[in-house]
Amino acid sequence: MEFKDYYKIMGVEEKATADEIKKAYKKLARRYHPDVSKEANAEQHFKDLGEAYEVLKDPQRRAEYDQLRNMGTRGKGGQFRPPPGWESATHFYDGSGDGTGEFSDFFEAIFGRNGGFHRSYGQQQGMRMRGEDVHADLALLLEEACLGSEQMLDIRVPVAEANGLISHSSKKLKLKIPPGTADNSILRLKGQGAPGLGGEAAGDVLVRIRIAPHPLYTVEGKHISLVVPILPHEAALGAxxxxxxxxxQTRVKIPAGSQSGQKLRLAGKGMPGSEPGDFFVALKLVMPDKISDTDKAHYEALQKDNTSNPRSHWGKGQ
Amino acid sequence: MSRHAILDDNNPVYSFVELVECSRLDEGFVIQCVEYGIAEVRGTDRQNWQFRAEAMLKLQKAWRLHRDLDVHVSSLVLVLDLIDEVEALREECDLLRQRLQHWEA
Structure with missing residues (x-):
C-alpha cells in the first residue's frame, strides 16, 4: 500500500510543535474543505488532511507513526508495509456518526480497523436507530431532465456489521426522472439509504440533480432560450x-422589422410542469456566407435610398 | 444487482423531529441555527416547523463548517450567505459565458 507522509500532507516539519500542526491544519482545512473549496480533488485532500491531523495532533499516535515512519518496510515505488507483528497501542473511535470516519488502508494498517476511527454506534445490543441518509449528485442532459428519463445511480451505502462496525457496500438504483426536473432539485428515494438498526426504518437517498450545459440551449430555472440566426431579409420583411x-419542431413567426437580439416568447414551451416554463427565441441577425451580384445590387439600392443612422445617438459625424 | 427505486417526491418536507432523525444533527444545534436564520423554516413553533430538503442539506453543511473549521454558530449565517453568493455569482457567470458562446457560434 502507498505510504502516507502525514507531515508532507500537512506541510510541516517532522519537528513541528503541536501549535504549528494545529495552525497548519486550520489553514489547509479552510483551503480544502469540500463545502468551500474549488480546488481539484478537494475532498480527497481534505480526507488526507483530516487523517494526518488525527494522527499528528495526538502525542501517542504521533510517536507511533514516527516510529513506523522510520522503521516501516518500503519496497519498490514507495510501497509500505508495517513491520511483522505490529500492533497499535492506541484505541479510540470516532463516535460522531456523521460520515467522517472513513480512513485509508494505510491508516488501518497502522492503527487497525478495530481500534481505528470506524464508527461503531451500532455495537450496543438492542440499539434502535433509523438508517443513515445517503446523498448523491446526478448529472443529466437537458433532454433527460426536461422530457424525463430512466437513470442508473451508483451509490455507496454504509452498512452496520455484526460486530457493530460500519462498512460500505455499493448499490445500483434504477431511478425514474420525472419530466420537467429542474437543475438543483432534490429527489428523495425513501428507504434506499442505509439499513436501520433494531428494526428501525432504512434511511433515504437524496439525489441532487445537476443539468449539464447544452450546446444549443441555455436554461434559467424553468425557462429555456435558443439563439436563432436569421437573414437580413427575414428580419426586414418577417418570416x-x-x-x-x-x-x-415548432413554427415561429418572425415579425417584420425584427432586431438582432430581440426575444420572442413561446409560452409554455420551456420545462414542463404544473406551471410550465417558456421558450425564448433570441434572434441573431447574420449575413449569408456569400453575397451574389444580385444581392449586392439590392444592397446598393438600399444604401442609395437609406435615411436612417443606427449610430445617431453617438452625436454628429458618426 | 440493480433495484428499482421508487421516487417518493421531488420536494421532500421534514418536521423538526424528522429532520433531527434524518440529518443526525444535534437538536440544540438545529434550534440555534433556526434562531440565527441559517435555515429557512415554515411554521411558528417547533411542533409545526417544516423544513425543505435544501434546508436540511444547508444545516448539515453548517454543521460541517462548525465542526471542521471552528466557525461559531453566530458567524455561520455570514459564512453561508457568502458561500451562497459566490455560488450564485459562479452560476450566473457560467450562464452568461454559455449565452455568449451560443451568440458567437
Missing part, C-alpha cells in the same frame, strides 16, 4: 421559420 424546441 415563418421552424425552430427546434425540446418537445419537437
Amino acid at each position: 415563418q421559420i421552424t425552430v427546434p424546441t425540446l418537445q419537437g
Whole structure:
C-alpha cells in the first residue's frame, strides 16, 4: 500500500510543535474543505488532511507513526508495509456518526480497523436507530431532465456489521426522472439509504440533480432560450421559420422589422410542469456566407435610398 | 444487482423531529441555527416547523463548517450567505459565458 507522509500532507516539519500542526491544519482545512473549496480533488485532500491531523495532533499516535515512519518496510515505488507483528497501542473511535470516519488502508494498517476511527454506534445490543441518509449528485442532459428519463445511480451505502462496525457496500438504483426536473432539485428515494438498526426504518437517498450545459440551449430555472440566426431579409420583411424546441419542431413567426437580439416568447414551451416554463427565441441577425451580384445590387439600392443612422445617438459625424 | 427505486417526491418536507432523525444533527444545534436564520423554516413553533430538503442539506453543511473549521454558530449565517453568493455569482457567470458562446457560434 502507498505510504502516507502525514507531515508532507500537512506541510510541516517532522519537528513541528503541536501549535504549528494545529495552525497548519486550520489553514489547509479552510483551503480544502469540500463545502468551500474549488480546488481539484478537494475532498480527497481534505480526507488526507483530516487523517494526518488525527494522527499528528495526538502525542501517542504521533510517536507511533514516527516510529513506523522510520522503521516501516518500503519496497519498490514507495510501497509500505508495517513491520511483522505490529500492533497499535492506541484505541479510540470516532463516535460522531456523521460520515467522517472513513480512513485509508494505510491508516488501518497502522492503527487497525478495530481500534481505528470506524464508527461503531451500532455495537450496543438492542440499539434502535433509523438508517443513515445517503446523498448523491446526478448529472443529466437537458433532454433527460426536461422530457424525463430512466437513470442508473451508483451509490455507496454504509452498512452496520455484526460486530457493530460500519462498512460500505455499493448499490445500483434504477431511478425514474420525472419530466420537467429542474437543475438543483432534490429527489428523495425513501428507504434506499442505509439499513436501520433494531428494526428501525432504512434511511433515504437524496439525489441532487445537476443539468449539464447544452450546446444549443441555455436554461434559467424553468425557462429555456435558443439563439436563432436569421437573414437580413427575414428580419426586414418577417418570416415563418421552424425552430427546434425540446418537445419537437415548432413554427415561429418572425415579425417584420425584427432586431438582432430581440426575444420572442413561446409560452409554455420551456420545462414542463404544473406551471410550465417558456421558450425564448433570441434572434441573431447574420449575413449569408456569400453575397451574389444580385444581392449586392439590392444592397446598393438600399444604401442609395437609406435615411436612417443606427449610430445617431453617438452625436454628429458618426 | 440493480433495484428499482421508487421516487417518493421531488420536494421532500421534514418536521423538526424528522429532520433531527434524518440529518443526525444535534437538536440544540438545529434550534440555534433556526434562531440565527441559517435555515429557512415554515411554521411558528417547533411542533409545526417544516423544513425543505435544501434546508436540511444547508444545516448539515453548517454543521460541517462548525465542526471542521471552528466557525461559531453566530458567524455561520455570514459564512453561508457568502458561500451562497459566490455560488450564485459562479452560476450566473457560467450562464452568461454559455449565452455568449451560443451568440458567437
